[in-house]
Amino acid sequence: MSTEEIPYYSEVPGEEDISSRLAAIESRLDIMIEMIDSDTSKPPETDWQSMVFFLGILATLALFGGGTEYLKYLKKLHGLAD
Structure with missing residues (x-):
C-alpha cells in the first residue's frame, strides 16, 4: 500500500x-x-481548624437544646401549659 x-x-x-x-x-x-x-x-485545612469548626457546631446545638429545655422549665415553673 x-x-x-x-x-x-x-x-x-x-x-x-x-x-x-x-x-x-x-x-x-x-x-x-x-x-x-x-x-x-x-492549602488544605489543618486539623485544628476542623476541630474548632466541629466544636462550634456542637456548642451551637448544645446551646439550642439547653435553651429549649430551659424554656420548658420556665413554663412549668410559672404554670403555663405546653
Whole structure:
C-alpha cells in the first residue's frame, strides 16, 4: 500500500467539522484543568481548624437544646401549659 492510496487527514470528508469539535473539546478540557488546578492549589485545612469548626457546631446545638429545655422549665415553673 503506497502513501498515495491513503488520503491525508485534510482530505477526509467532514474533517473541518471534526477538527472544530476537537478544538472545542480541547478548550473545554483546558478550562476544566485550570479550575481543578486552582481548587487544589488552596492549602488544605489543618486539623485544628476542623476541630474548632466541629466544636462550634456542637456548642451551637448544645446551646439550642439547653435553651429549649430551659424554656420548658420556665413554663412549668410559672404554670403555663405546653
